[in-house]
Amino acid sequence: MTRTAGDRVAELLEVFTQRSMARLRAEFTEEVVALHDADPLWILEDGANRVLRILRSQPIQGKHLIYATGPDGPWCLGRVTHGVPGNLVLQPGTYGDYEDAMRAVFHERRADYLESNAVLELPQRKGSGS
Amino acid sequence: MNSPTSANQKVFGYTDRLSARPGEQIRLHISCEGVDSYAATVVQLHHGFDGSAGPGFQETVVPTAVDGTYPGRRYDCRPGSFVEVTDPAGTLKDPAGFEVRAAIFPTLPRDDRSGTLGAYRISHSSVAFHGEHQAVLGTWDAETSTGWALTLEDGRPTFVWNESGQPCTLQLDTNLTAHHWYELIVEVPAEGGEVTLGCRPLKHAMDLVAPPAARLAAESATMRTAGPRTSSDMPFRIGALAARADTRLVAESAFNGKIGGVTIRRRDGGADETVARWHFGRSERADGLLLSEVVDESPNGLNGCCVNVPVRGVSGPAFQGRIEDFRLAPDEFDAIHFHDDDIADADWPLALTFDIPEDMRSGVYAFRLSAEGRDHHVPFFVGPGQRSRDVAVLFPTATYLAYANDRIAFEADSMEMLLGHTPIVHSEDLVLQDHPEFGRSCYEIHNDGSGVVFSSARRPLITMQPRYRASFMSEGPWALPADLCITHWLEEVGCEFDALTDEALDLEGYDLISKYRVVIMGSHPEYMTRAELDALAEFTAAGGRLMYLGGNGLYATASFDPENPHVVEVRRADGGTRPHQTPFAERRHTTSGESAGLWRNKGKAPERLVGVGMSAQGFDRCTYYQRLEDSFDPRAAFIFEGIGATEHLGDFGIIGGGAAGSEIDFYNPALGSPPDTLVLATSGPLSDSYLLVTEELFEQLPGLGGTEQASVRSDVVYAALDGGGGFFSVGSIAWTGSLSHNGYDNNIARLSTNVLRRFRDPESLK
Numbered sequence: 082m083t084r085t086a087g088d089r090v091a092e093l094l095e096v097f098t099q100r101s102m103a104r105l106r107a108e109f110t111e112e113v114v115a116l117h118d119a120d121p122l123w124i125l126e127d128g129a130n131r132v133l134r135i136l137r138s139q140p141i142q143g144k145h146l147i148y149a150t151g152p153d154g155p156w157c158l159g160r161v162t163h164g165v166p167g168n169l170v171l172q173p174g175t176y177g178d179y180e181d182a183m184r185a186v187f188h189e190r191r192a193d194y195l196e197s198n199a200v201l202e203l204p205q206r207k208g209s210g211s
Numbered sequence: 212m213n214s215p216t217s218a219n220q221k222v223f224g225y226t227d228r229l230s231a232r233p234g235e236q237i238r239l240h241i242s243c244e245g246v247d248s249y250a251a252t253v254v255q256l257h258h259g260f261d262g263s264a265g266p267g268f269q270e271t272v273v274p275t276a277v278d279g280t281y282p283g284r285r286y287d288c289r290p291g292s293f294v295e296v297t298d299p300a301g302t303l304k305d306p307a308g309f310e311v312r313a314a315i316f317p318t319l320p321r322d323d324r325s326g327t328l329g330a331y332r333i334s335h336s337s338v339a340f341h342g343e344h345q346a347v348l349g350t351w352d353a354e355t356s357t358g359w360a361l362t363l364e365d366g367r368p369t370f371v372w373n374e375s376g377q378p379c380t381l382q383l384d385t386n387l388t389a390h391h392w393y394e395l396i397v398e399v400p401a402e403g404g405e406v407t408l409g410c411r412p413l414k415h416a417m418d419l420v421a422p423p424a425a426r427l428a429a430e431s432a433t434m435r436t437a438g439p440r441t442s443s444d445m446p447f448r449i450g451a452l453a454a455r456a457d458t459r460l461v462a463e464s465a466f467n468g469k470i471g472g473v474t475i476r477r478r479d480g481g482a483d484e485t486v487a488r489w490h491f492g493r494s495e496r497a498d499g500l501l502l503s504e505v506v507d508e509s510p511n512g513l514n515g516c517c518v519n520v521p522v523r524g525v526s527g528p529a530f531q532g533r534i535e536d537f538r539l540a541p542d543e544f545d546a547i548h549f550h551d552d553d554i555a556d557a558d559w560p561l562a563l564t565f566d567i568p569e570d571m572r573s574g575v576y577a578f579r580l581s582a583e584g585r586d587h588h589v590p591f592f593v594g595p596g597q598r599s600r601d602v603a604v605l606f607p608t609a610t611y612l613a614y615a616n617d618r619i620a621f622e623a624d625s626m627e628m629l630l631g632h633t634p635i636v637h638s639e640d641l642v643l644q645d646h647p648e649f650g651r652s653c654y655e656i657h658n659d660g661s662g663v664v665f666s667s668a669r670r671p672l673i674t675m676q677p678r679y680r681a682s683f684m685s686e687g688p689w690a691l692p693a694d695l696c697i698t699h700w701l702e703e704v705g706c707e708f709d710a711l712t713d714e715a716l717d718l719e720g721y722d723l724i725s726k727y728r729v730v731i732m733g734s735h736p737e738y739m740t741r742a743e744l745d746a747l748a749e750f751t752a753a754g755g756r757l758m759y760l761g762g763n764g765l766y767a768t769a770s771f772d773p774e775n776p777h778v779v780e781v782r783r784a785d786g787g788t789r790p791h792q793t794p795f796a797e798r799r800h801t802t803s804g805e806s807a808g809l810w811r812n813k814g815k816a817p818e819r820l821v822g823v824g825m826s827a828q829g830f831d832r833c834t835y836y837q838r839l840e841d842s843f844d845p846r847a848a849f850i851f852e853g854i855g856a857t858e859h860l861g862d863f864g865i866i867g868g869g870a871a872g873s874e875i876d877f878y879n880p881a882l883g884s885p886p887d888t889l890v891l892a893t894s895g896p897l898s899d900s901y902l903l904v905t906e907e908l909f910e911q912l913p914g915l916g917g918t919e920q921a922s923v924r925s926d927v928v929y930a931a932l933d934g935g936g937g938f939f940s941v942g943s944i945a946w947t948g949s950l951s952h953n954g955y956d957n958n959i960a961r962l963s964t965n966v967l968r969r970f971r972d973p974e975s976l977k
Contacts, residue, residue, distance in 0.1 A: 137631075140334055141622060149635055152263070153262050167641030182635075
C-alpha cells in the first residue's frame with residue numbers, strides 16, 4: 082500500500098486528537114456541564130471553553146446542526162449527512178427554545194464522547210473529498 | 212430519524228441585475244420544479260424578520276402588468292466555467308493536420324481531495340464533484356460521439372475523436388499529479404497516419420524542486436488513423452465541452468485547474484501555419500483588464516469569450532515569480548483557472564420583463580413567485596427617479612453577493628467553534644443543499660480547494676430571501692433582512708428615502724449622492740470599491756452627513772465587472788480576517804486592477820471616513836452600550852435628547868439580544884479616526900467568542916478575547932466636519948436589530964431618530 086500525504090496528515094492529526102480527547106476527559110467536569118446548562122451562550126470560564134472548543138471542532142460529517150421549523154421555533158436537532166435530502170437527518174423531538182436545543186446538543190456529545198467510551202472510535206479528521 | 216425535505220420549494224428566479232431606475236427595464240428568469248405554472252406579482256418589502264419579537268414580515272402588493280399566472284418549466288442550471296471560441300468558418304471542426312499544444316495545471320485530476328481547507332477548515336464539499344471526465348479543449352459531443360477533444364479521463368491525458376463513425380481514444384498511462392504544470396501535445400495527420408499524444412512535465416520558476424520530488428516523467432503514445440473524421444455541431448471550448456439542455460448548450464466535463472499557452476498549428480504538406488494562439492494574459496482593452504474576451508493572436512481572429520467567470524490574472528507556465536500585476540507581464544499570466552462549480556449566469560430563458568413605471572417610488576421590491584403555497588422572492592431595488600429625496604439608503608449589494616448562497620455550515624469543521632454555538636439552519640438552507648448548482652459564496656472554496664473570488668446576481672439567491680436567517684446569527688436577521696430593519700424604521704418615523712446600491716455608486720460616483728443631505732449605510736457594508744469610498748469621502752467633505760448603522764464596514768476590496776456589473780470580484784490578500792487566501796501574484800482584481808485585501812492595508816482605513824474600524828466578531832450574544840464622557844458634550848446633546856444619563860443603550864434586540872455585537876468596530880485614532888471625533892458610547896461585556904481581528908495582530912499574544920482584550924469592543928462615534936457635514940457611526944451589525952424593540956419605543960430607535968432629524972436639518976453640524 083502506498084501511503085499518501087493525506088494519510089500522513091491524518092496520522093499526525095489523529096495523534097493530536099487522542100491527546101485532545103484525553104484532556105477532554107480530564108476537564109469535562111460536572112462544573113462544565115452546570116455552566117453550559119445555566120447559559121450555553123455565556124460561558125466565561127477558560128476550562129469550560131476549552132472543552133467546548135474541542136466538542137465544537139469535530140468533523141462536519143455527522144455533526145449536529147439545529148433546525149428551526151418555524152419563525153419562532155420549535156427547534157430540533159439534526160445531523161449533517163451528505164447524500165440525503167437537505168444533507169440533514171433530523172432527530173425526534175423538538176425544543177421550544179433554541180438554547181434548549183443547544184443544551185441538548187451538548188448533552189448528546191457528552192454522551193458520545195464520554196459516557197459511551199467512544200473516544201477511541203472517533204472518526205479521523207481526514208476529509209472525505211466530495 | 213428522518214430527513215427534512217425542501218421539495219416543497221417549486222419555483223426559483225433571478226433578475227438580470229439587482230437595481231434599476233424608473234423608466235428602465237428589469238428582466239426576470241424563472242425555473243419551476245414539479246409544477247407547470249406559477250403566480251408572479253411585484254411586492255414592496257417593508258420588513259423581513261418574521262419572528263414574533265419584531266414587527267413581522269411585511270410586504271405590500273404593487274399592482275403592475277406583471278401580475279398573473281404563467282406557465283413554467285424546469286431549466287438546468289449547470290455550473291462549470293469555460294472559454295467558448297467564435298468560429299463561424301468552422302476552422303476548428305476538423306483537427307486534420309493539427310498540432311495542439313496546451314499547458315495544464317490540474318488542481319483536482321481525480322476525485323481525491325482531502326484535508327481541511329480555508330479558515331473554516333472545510334473538510335467536505337456539499338457540491339457533488341464528478342471529475343472522471345475533464346475537458347481541456349475540443350468540440351466533442353458525448354451524445355453523438357462526434358468531434359474531437361483533449362481531455363483528462365480519471366486524471367490520464369486522453370485524445371478522443373470520431374473516425375468512420377466510431378469513437379476512437381488514445382490515452383496515456385500517466386496519472387497527472389495535482390498542482391504541477393504539464394504540456395500536452397496532440398499531433399493529428401492531415402490524412403491517414405499516426406495520431407500522437409504526448410505529455411511532459413514543465414519546468415517552472417516557482418516549482419523547481421517539486422517535479423523531481425513527485426517523479427514526474429514524460430510520456431507519449433501513438434495510434435493509427437485512417438480518417439475520415441466526423442465533426443460535431445458543438446462549439447469549440449476550452450475548459451469544458453458543450454452539452455444540450457433544452458434549447459441551450461451548457462457546460463459538460465468541466466476542468467478543474469489552469470490551462471494556458473494554448474496553440475494550434477497546422478502542418479500539412481510542408482505548410483506550417485498558426486491556426487490559433489489564445490493568449491489568456493493579453494487584453495485588448497486600453498486599461499489592460501482581463502474581462503470576458505479572450506484574444507486569439509493568430510491571423511484567423513478566433514477570439515473567445517469566458518463563460519461563468521473562470522479566474523483570470525493567474526500565474527501561467529511562464530511565470531517568473533516576481534511580478535504580481537498581470538498587466539505588467541501578460542506573457543507570465545497566460546493562464547485561466549477553471550472550476551467545475553463556477554456559475555455566473557444560470558442562463559435560463561427570459562420569463563418576464565418589468566418596465567419600471569416613471570412614478571414608481573424608489574425602494575426595496577421583489578418579484579414574489581408562488582407555486583403550491585410557497586413563495587420565492589426575487590428582490591430588486593428601484594433607484595431614484597426624477598424627484599429625489601433628501602435621504603438615501605446605500606444597500607450593500609456587493610456584500611450581499613459576497614455572502615450569497617453561503618453553505619459553509621454544512622461543510623466546515625470549525626464553523627461552530629467560530630460561532631460559539633451550534634449553527635441554526637432553516638428550510639432555505641436545505642433548499643440550497645439540494646441545489647448546489649446555484650453556486651457558492653465568496654466565503655467558500657471550490658471543489659479543487661481554491662477560494663471562490665467571484666459572485667453573481669444571475670442565479671437564484673437563496674440567502675437574499677427577505678425572511679432568511681443566516682445560520683450563524685442566533686436566529687437574528689443578516690444582510691438584506693437586517694437592512695430591512697432600517698427601512699422599516701425609516702417608514703415608522705415618516706422618512707422617505709431613495710434606495711441606492713453598491714454597483715450604482717461604483718458606476719456613478721459622487722454624482723449619485725451629491726444631492727442628498729443624508730446617506731445611511733446598511734448593517735454590514737463589508738465589501739466596497741475604491742470609487743465608492745472616494746464618493747463617500749467627497750460627500751462628507753462637501754457637507755454631506757453619513758449614518759453608518761452597521762459593523763465591519765468599508766473593510767475589504769470589491770470590484771464590479773465593468774462589462775457585467777452583476778458580477779462582483781473579491782480576492783483575498785495575505786493579511787486580515789479572511790476565509791481563504793488567494794495565491795501569490797493572483798491577488799490583483801482582473802475587473803478593476805485593484806490589489807486585493809483590506810482597505811486599511813491600502814491606505815484607506817474606514818476610520819478616516821466613519822471614525823471606526825473592525826475590531827472583532829462573535830456570534831454568541833450581543834450586549835448593550837454605556838454612555839461615555841463625550842456623550843455629555845454640548846455638541847452631542849441632540850443625539851441624547853430623551854435618553855437618561857445612566858441608561859444602558861440597546862440592552863435588547865432581535866440580533867443576539869443587544870445592539871452591540873456580531874461584527875463590531877472600534878474607535879482607533881491610530882488608523883485615522885478624525886481628531887474631533889466624539890466617542891459617545893462603548894459596548895458592554897463581550898465573551899471570549901469575540902476575538903481581536905487578525906489585522907490588529909502583529910505578533911501572537913495570549914488573551915485576545917472579549918474578557919481580556921481592551922480593543923474588543925464596539926464604539927459609537929460622532930464627528931462634525933468642516934463644511935457642515937459629518938458622520939455618526941455605531942460600529943455594530945446588531946444595531947439594526949434593536950430598532951423595532953417595544954414598538955420602536957426604545958433608546959436605540961430614539962437615538963437613531965435624533966441623529967436622523969438633525970442630519971436632515973440644513974444647518975451645519977457643529
